[in-house]
Amino acid sequence: MSTTRPDPLEERELASEQLVDGRLLKVWRDRVLLPDGSEGLREYIRHPGAVVVVAVLPDGRLLFERQFRYPLRRAFLELPAGKIDPGEDILACARRELREETGYEAEQWRYIGVMHPCIGYSDERIEIFLATGLRQVGHALDDGEFLELLSLSVEQAEEAIHNGELTDGKSIAALYRCLPLIPAGQG
Incomplete structure (x- = not known):
């Protein structure tokens, strides 16, 4: 016993x-x-929880977004992410957020794990996914959502972290959790 x-x-x-x-x-x-x-x-x-997606294009580059974040009054570079709706499956949420924000769908999805970004003052959890086999189908942004889409090589993303251009904690943590799993580019 x-x-x-x-x-x-x-x-x-x-x-x-x-x-x-x-x-x-x-x-x-x-x-x-x-x-x-x-x-x-x-x-x-x-907090209801969220997902973050490390989305890898066929050439090995990663999809990023630039969004204005009101609490800090400036735009940030970050990975596609979004809030989990009540009762929503986390993979369904990741698929929905990738499609809505970037206009891409992925053939392969891999669950990486969970992170807790603010353990001192919040119960928020962020579920991390790696998405590959991307194909563009057109975005469907939520009302009032504005963002710029860009792609960076893994090296450019790491450089952006080290030079202070990429400071979003969920994006940094998700990227480093996925680094060993990101397939080599074809381009």
């Missing part, structure tokens, strides 16, 4: 209160029991 010992660092919820009920984000404040028996407060954001 297997017994699981509790994590000595676990904090247990004693009470929970929703502070903000936004369209995308929900902000909560919980009263918790700390490992030493004292109590503390934890404020955090609940």
